Amino acid sequence: MMDKVGTTLVVFLALGIWTQTRADTLPIDELPIDREVLFSRDVAPVLKTNCVACHNARNAEGGVNLESAEQMKSSDVEDLLVPGKPDTSRLFLLASHADEPVMPPDDNDVSASNLNAMELALLRRWIESGAVVDQASIEATDHAWQPLPSALQTVYGSAMTADGRLSAISFGNRIQMFGAKSGQSVGALEIEADNQTKPAHEDFVQDLWIDSTGHHVVSAGFRNVKFWELVPFESALLPQFSLDDVLAIAINGCGDQLAVLSRRGELSVGEIGTDRWKWMKSFDIPLELVSGDQSMVQLSVGVAGHQAAIAWGNTIRIVRIDGKEPQAIDADDAITSMIWRGQDQLATADTTGHVLLWKRDGNEWKKTKFAVFDQAVLGLYSATQDPSRLVAIDVSGRVANWNETTGAFDKAGKLPSPAVSASLSPTGTTLWMTSKTGTLGHYRIADQKYVEVAKSDPIAEAQLARDNWETLVGEKLVTMHDKDVKQAEANVIAETKSIETFAKEIESKTKQRDEKQASIVEAKRSAEAAAAKLAEAKSAEQTSNLQRIELAESVKQLGAKVSELEKQLEKLKQEQTDAKKQLAAIPDAKKLADAIKAATEAATKADQVANKADSEFESAVAALRLAEATKVRGESRLKDLNAEQQRHKQVLEQIKADHETRKSNEAASKLLRDQSLAADQTLAVMSAGTRIVTRGARSDGGTTDTWSLWSSAGDWLAAMPGMPAGGKLIAAGDNCLIIEGADGNTHALNSSDRLWQHRKAIGTSTGKSPFADRVLCVDINPTGNVLATGGGDPSRSGELMLWKVSDGSLIRKIENSHSDTVFCVRFSPDGKTLATGGADRMIKLWDVETGKLIKAFEGHTHHVTAIAWNVNLRQLASGSADATVKVWDIGSGQSTQTISGLKSEVTGLVFVGREDRIGVVGGDGYFRVYRTDNGARETNSKVPGGYLYALDSNRDGSQFIVGGADGVAVIVDKAGKQLLEYSGKAD
Template sequence: MIRPTTKTLVVMLAFGFQSLAKADGLPIDELPQDHEVIFSRDVAPVLKKNCVACHNASNEEGGVNLESVAKMKSSDVDDVLVPGKPEASLLFLLASHTDDPVMPPQDNDVSASAMNPVELALLRRWIQSGAVVDQGASDPIKRSWQPLPSMLQTVYGSAMTADGRLSAVGFGNQIRLFGAKSGQSIETLGTGADDQRKPAHDDFVQDLFLDPSGRHLVSAGYRNVKFWEMSPFESTSIPAIDADDVLATAMNTSGSHLAVLSRRGKLSVAEVGKDRWLWMKSFGVPDEFGSDDPPQVHVAVGADGHQAAIGWGNTIRIVRIDSENSAVADATDRITSMLWRGPDQLMTADAVGNVDFWKRDGSAWTKTAHKVSDQSVLGIYAATPQTGPVVAIDVSGKVAIWNETSSVFDDAGKLPAPALSASLTPTGDKLWITTASGSLGQYSIADKSMVEVAELDPVAEARWASDNWQTLVSETLVATHDKEVKQVEKDVAAEEKNLETSAKEIETKTKLRDEKTAGAVEAQKAAQAAAAKLAEAKSAQQTGNQKRDEIAESVKQLAAKVSDLETQLAKAKQEHADAVKQLAGIADAKTLEAAVKAAADAVTKADQAKTTKDSELSNAAAALQSAEGIKSRGEKRLKDLTALRQRQQEALAGAKAEQEKRNSDEAASKTLLDQSRATGQTFAVMAAGTRILTQAASSDGQTHGPWSLWSGAGDWLAELPDMPSGGQLVASGDRCVLVRDASGKTHALASSPRLMQLRKTIGSSNGPSPFADRVLCVDVDPSGNLLASGGGEPSRSGELMIWNANDGSLVRKISKPHADTVLCVRFSPDGKTLATGAADQMVKLWDVESGKLIKTLEGHTHHVTSIAWNINRRQLATGSADASVKIWSVDSGQATRTISGFKTDVTGLVFVGRDDRIGVACGDSHFRIYRTDNGSRETNAQVVGGYLYAIDSNRDGSRFVVGGAGGVASLIDKSGKQQVQYSPSNE
């Protein structure tokens, strides 16, 4: 613990200095004496809201941690919490503003606010009561979820299939599925039975992911992630049917009953869901029924399954459950279609253009004939079994609608091409049509106009579109690899040229060094010779001086003797003359000194020459060493560049091989597409006309293709891969279809009341959960096998987890990925790298396989709200609350461009197809497109939705779905023009 003398300073450091002046206290309510304060219910949420953001395990400001009572008591600051004494507890004193510095500071960065009078009263009572922690404090808080108010429909998440045909939008806590052809929602996702239907989530839907097939959806909410999938057709019980003995099969309109007519004239009726026949009747039939070429037989089953009509030729047999004998009636001509309009009313059409209304009178049936056409009637169709419009179509495509008032068929136009089969929608205003060419269309009776919904198999079309896109992506990658190879080849050539220059420079500098070495040697020799002469001169000077001194002394002594020895004068004079003569032969001191000086000057000059030569040699050697170093580094760069060139050439070769494969796949899928047809003759209108079931066919009509499901507006919903392979639709009703598989077995397949169902949930909004708070972002990798989720508590380390998208199991949790909440996650186009952005202003790249951090991208000055990958994998775009978009080089980790000038937060990003363009959603209700290569703006459009939060696009960037705080979403094009508006009220 810190000494009391330092307490005041540490408290100011821990809680944030605000003012040296004493603050006024905040008002505090008085609680009833018997009011019990519970920590987990009354105190912990207040601390979490206003205090824990700055005082937690990852951010202990000044050593104070307020995450738990234990952490408060063990803080580095004395008296943070003194149980029983609120007046001595700094937690209460600073929160109530009765001591300085007041908490939280007014200008804080986490939007924390001062406690209100009730919160302060609860805090004070809790401390007075001993600061007891209840047992449930660590358990998830049970919440009684209430419906969100109708005005809270903010769109935080939107998603679109790769082809743009379907969009999912989160409105508040609801999720709705839309098509591109209508603003009417196809499905509202939810849980529970219809009478207790609950929204998709309890709290706001934070993010959505819709897979390319449109069959799987992932949604993120409060402390949970949900996996939704398209409901399959469920196999249901029916009696066994002998395919070899069946002459005709039919279902009633609702799909609750089926009837089977055998070649022997036995009619069997069953209730779907039961494996026994409800009733059976036999009657006589012509022998030709058992032949290899039986006549065409029509069967119609009544709404309750208690009666059936059988027609062949112009003969009608009406069989009832309560009658032993069948009734017989004769039509004017060959029967082409039959329809029940009630228990005792039947409609039939014939080959001469009549529609007959039959009515039972006792045991007899009477008819009223109505002329529709001069040609054979293809079929008669009703919106509902007993009431509503009735439409007839002849073989030429003429459409007529029954007029109840005038009791005639009124002209309703003509189809562009004759129909093979048709069905009237429950609303009675549109007809679904198939033609001889295999196309599927929708005819508007009011407008007398036909819209072709599909000409070719949508599954084959989707496969070709995907293959075509992959081919285009491969072209982009090949172009990118080719550009990189060309650049590295230029770099290699430049480095080789540099090395050639370096080699020549080394050769020149080596020659220069050798020349300077020779000069230095000669200078050394000259210096040595000069030094020798100097030494010789100095020696002669020393010898001459010594000799002169000796003779001079001798002359002096002899002169003295001359004066003393007169007698020896002659001899002395002679000796004196000889000595003088000898003395004259010796050089004088000045001459010797001059000789020494000349020799010394010669040595100095030689030394200077030597120093100059040595310096020149040293410089030449250094220059040579530098040149050799440059060459060595150049050789290393060349080696690295050569290796890089090899890798990039291999990558280019791989990309080209992949492109060839993609081209081959595309060509094959294009061939299959060209040979396909949207549907064969039969199809089913189900779920009160909201779903259409078709089966594709080959152009020759011999092969049955994939099954598809459509919306009532004509949006292709998805392929149905669970339907019997090679099967054929033999009968259908509103809730069930009969399909005969390749082996001849007949299956009854019931459609689910809901198009999409909840498959799995990770976490819980009330119970235990691996998520600490809202899951703010999700993404699924290109393989569809991995799910990344991001979120976490505000001002904490954030949460980043990778899950198995198939079974929901945790693959990896990355510890402390960011210093704050993770706001966006995106897998790279190859699925190898995961990019994350957070409230800590950082962007991080993670290796998906190992979970290791690859690099951190720094540059934003506020929350990173969105991430988008360029399809080339080399470029990453990030948007931020700092009102900017940054374009990053993934290899270098550096921002190559910053696009600024936005009026408010950038909330969403998507790259526009394969282009170097980025689609941007902002808080100012604008959708914009910018070029990432030069930063220029190409689109600037205000769209409905208010403060925009959500954006997604199809793969080629031609469609975008955006939404925001206004509770609406829009389907827009590149120019920002609205094509369709989606809202939560569009049922």
């Protein structure tokens, strides 16, 4: 609930200010008298859904914690819960809206709802009954899961390989794998336990991740994460034999019986999966075969391994498990192919284009001869599920199909080029083949249509695509860092010019200071001269005043003596005259005062000039110091800018060097791809035709160790893991491959029941788990060794953990990562940084190595539901339930673009390849593409799926996989055009 609500609540509760019962009190149901109410079953879930989000131990708004009855009873808030008295329990009064403030408030931001009539009735009955807490508390308990209804097919998770060839999609609690070429399901991720097949998870699958090879898938569910691995074959035991001594080797159609003919004429037959031979027989063989070419000998073993046929030239030997001697039968011409069609039924083909059907009658073998072609038969192929189906191919590529109804071979068209290796699907409808040019394809016999599947080795194609992508990304990084270097150079130039400007300014201000200093000296001289004149004038005035006083007194005295001293009158008059003359010679007092005034004014003016000069000098000195300090700072900045420029240059040089390496790798990959062939002479159709195995080849005749797995529809699934080095396919059946390794050893590989098998799990949905609730999001770093998981207890805490992919051990739990559920986690393209978003509206960046917070972005007003990185490592996009997408500058942490106007919450984001564009899905069922520089919308396409949750894309942004609540997922292109649709419903 909002802070203001909690504040209001505590004020009302603390002061006991309550209004009268409201007229709009919520309706409350009446319960039967005998209805027992349990806290754990009836009350705790209601409080957890609508109240605990704001009133818990960590965030006790208003000082109220509603996580347990004990905490409610011991609350500091008076009368919060009064056992036996619902009408005085403020918990019930506020929840029923009988008093203010009503709870939860209408404007709450955690999606809490008013309690309905039944919930209020249960709460009231529980309080009336004494607010007793039953033994089953709200603590986590083991879950006894019931099967999720098959109708619940919501697609919460989807993931696509980097090349887009495979997609993993969750439908409810099930996971299906799909091939993008055919749009068909190529496998399911299921659990085998107690002889039962169970869905991938008990509860909804929340998120999915798949690696670029398609070998590994990670799925997230309720309190657990599961790891799945591509395991198409498993090692099986074989009876011991030496390949150096082998003249011929064969495996039956089912792939469970092995026959080996030694150069000593010893035939050994055994069951694959055991280390002992079932039976052995010896007989003489022509000397020319002992050291001859193995291709001169044909060997075929029966379905149950009770009989075998050996042919050389036109001679056939039938060897049986019983004690009878081998039977010799002769064909008319040299045999090129031989196959068992059933018990005591053999088909052979020869160099003249004939096919002979042999059938044992007692101790005799009777033959029926058919002229099928006019040249040698390359091979005969039968359908393991329908042995009556038989197909023949001649050396020119013509096809003939056995018609059981007419008892004849019908012409079935011609292959576009002669086959080198071929195998018939178990149903007999499709013929898989490789040609002399190394192409792989299949031929549909019914409509006589050939479909080319691949010309070059798909593993080489995939490597070239990866290297090409790295080169393209490298070009973008080089361009960006080149801009950085140019900007750094521009900064250095600008700072250098600024320093030069300040240097000139310092020179000018130094001159001004010196001039002002000279003015001060002159002004002081003038002031001192004026002061001297003033002092001289004042001294003259003082002397004159003294003389005047003395002479005036003297005149007065002399005048007084005149009357008394008449005798001396003449003399005194003369003295008086002289004194008057002297008095007249003394300056006038007014003139002296004027002179003093003028001198004072001159001195004052001189002082003012001096003071002004002092002030101007001080200003000049301050300006000079400022200019010098600015210059010093500029020089420091210039030093830093030079260092930054050097760093950018070094980074650019390294990136350019890396880019050259990438280009070199791409060139090597292109050469390898151009020289590669889709398949050599090896080909196996297995697992009831659902898996096709090929080995890559080179046009120059070289060999490779690349083995590929294909679906029956021609989807390349993956490079086959764990194949023997230097392996060579020497025999194959529906369930087994026999491979000769470079070490000379022979390996038997049985096909597994499921392509992707459950390997390990972190946590469990039925017991103790490191996860508090649903794991809502997963991601694995680019090196594939660190898993990040996000989730948490809703409305209480965010849960963010890092795990070792190798063994599922915990690397680090980042405490207090978010204050609410973590909805999205994404590693940066270089794997050094982890971005997370949560219900607390925050986006955070974490250092993967240390787990420390780097920075946080804030700006959304609702849950952050999706995050995506730009390959440039400088831009991050976030989507929110506030129906906006924000684009962030990683360096500054500022939002550079806000895309608004969406009609529903954003649920999925992905950058479009290496472009500055973002793909967006949300609750309104639209797939959109926006530019991240100006926010312009370029795609606005309504797609199937309803409320959309899932979004992923291939690395170049040409295909996007989108899924939603309707249980449908679609592949669309950047323009929103639908390419494929996937459904989890059974056909």
